[in-house]
Amino acid sequence: MGYVTSLKCRGCSRETEIGPYNVCDYCFGPLEVVYDYEAMRPSISREAILNGPRTMWRYKDLLPVETDQVVDISAGYTPLVKADNLGRKLGLEQLYIKNDSVNPSFSFKDRVVSVAVTKAVEFGFDTVACASTGNLAGSVAAHAARAGMKAYVFIPADLEKGKVVGASIYGPNVVAVRGTYDDVNRLCSELVDSYHWAFVNTNMRPFYAEGSKTLGYEVAEQLGWKAPDHTVVPGASGALFTKIWKGFHEFLDLGVIGAVNTKMHLTQAAGCSPIINAYSAGSAFIKPVKPNTIAKSLAIGNPADGSYALRTIEESSGSGYAVPEENVVKGISLLAETEGIFTETAGGVVISGLKHLAETGVIKPDEVTVAYITGNGLKTQEAVEELVNPMIIDPTIESFRQVTGNI
Numbered sequence: 001m002g003y004v005t006s007l008k009c010r011g012c013s014r015e016t017e018i019g020p021y022n023v024c025d026y027c028f029g030p031l032e033v034v035y036d037y038e039a040m041r042p043s044i045s046r047e048a049i050l051n052g053p054r055t056m057w058r059y060k061d062l063l064p065v066e067t068d069q070v071v072d073i074s075a076g077y078t079p080l081v082k083a084d085n086l087g088r089k090l091g092l093e094q095l096y097i098k099n100d101s102v103n104p105s106f107s108f109k110d111r112v113v114s115v116a117v118t119k120a121v122e123f124g125f126d127t128v129a130c131a132s133t134g135n136l137a138g139s140v141a142a143h144a145a146r147a148g149m150k151a152y153v154f155i156p157a158d159l160e161k162g163k164v165v166g167a168s169i170y171g172p173n174v175v176a177v178r179g180t181y182d183d184v185n186r187l188c189s190e191l192v193d194s195y196h197w198a199f200v201n202t203n204m205r206p207f208y209a210e211g212s213k214t215l216g217y218e219v220a221e222q223l224g225w226k227a228p229d230h231t232v233v234p235g236a237s238g239a240l241f242t243k244i245w246k247g248f249h250e251f252l253d254l255g256v257i258g259a260v261n262t263k264m265h266l267t268q269a270a271g272c273s274p275i276i277n278a279y280s281a282g283s284a285f286i287k288p289v290k291p292n293t294i295a296k297s298l299a300i301g302n303p304a305d306g307s308y309a310l311r312t313i314e315e316s317s318g319s320g321y322a323v324p325e326e327n328v329v330k331g332i333s334l335l336a337e338t339e340g341i342f343t344e345t346a347g348g349v350v351i352s353g354l355k356h357l358a359e360t361g362v363i364k365p366d367e368v369t370v371a372y373i374t375g376n377g378l379k380t381q382e383a384v385e386e387l388v389n390p391m392i393i394d395p396t397i398e399s400f401r402q403v404t405g406n407i
Helices: 037-043 046-050 056-062 084-090 109-122 135-147 161-168 181-191 205-222 239-253 274-281 306-316 325-339 345-359 377-387 397-404
Strands: 004-009 031-035 080-082 095-099 127-131 150-156 173-177 230-234 263-269 319-323 369-373
Touching: 031 205, 037 056, 046 056, 046 205, 056 109, 056 205, 080 205, 084 095, 084 325, 084 345, 095 205, 109 127, 109 135, 109 205, 127 135, 127 181, 135 150, 135 161, 150 161, 150 181, 161 173, 161 377, 173 181, 205 239, 230 239, 230 345, 239 263, 239 306, 263 274, 263 306, 263 345, 274 306, 274 319, 319 325, 319 345, 325 345, 325 377, 345 369, 345 377
Parallel strands: 095 369, 127 150, 150 173, 230 263, 230 369, 263 319
Antiparallel strands: 004 031, 080 095
């Protein structure tokens, strides 16, 4: 049994029944899930969590599903790596990498999609769909295959090849749209009114977004039941950022962890940084931009949760930083060369943002810091092709010595 009671508008606070809706009928504000935390409280404890499966579903009572038959491809409970090598480079003694690039479809999207597709089955849908910058397409396709459902994934036509292949292999209908992600998303918002499909990030969005909370829960658990001092998170729609913050506070309110003094730091690539632009200007208004960035998984010019991300920065006394485009690949290389983790461009944004925060003294050497790595580098190989420069030799020792200088 789940603990969801209703959906509530984040704008006017009106509540509505539970269903595949994402917009308030009264003011058109976004809807979010409401839980009965008092009813939930007896079921939530450290012991109960530790006895759960070693996946994100160890936190099932905190997620908006009713069924025990969840659509699960074993997402979650990914490594929290003590990054000593990178920490020494940056002067940070308590640096951790939350490596979500090792999820089954190689991104954190498996968390949100597992929840959304489970809920879609509960609502009786037989088809799932999404608008995607790449990672979501792969995850939706994989979960649809697992659930025996049809899938339509809508992507920008210029998406990285690795992400197109990574989605196509599961057998969905891949629809490449000539335009930006915002064009794709707009199309899906129109299609949702014409087709009885579960669009995971449209009519299923209130449930979908809740899956990201597990990245807050897991980090707190893996740190020994405490929240970190700092987190560094990539920003696209802004939903991941806000839900990690929500996850920490749900654990606090339910007595699972103590005080939450975490400073939340949002990073975007300079070529698509509408949330950071507003933060830097001291404005609550997110002005949409046309993306022009190497970090295509973050290329959302009109972020749905941008204003709530700004609120999270303020509530946590955190910050926002737009990483120069030329530093994105540098961030990918730095993480790979120090910790042996190959991340996609979004991770390059995070690591370059982390470096900036360390160098400017925002993060102190002894503060516990978690950098969230959300996708695998094999999906964006084009970004780092310039780094590939193998030595070509003949199959002889003499040739090896000549080319390498190992005489």
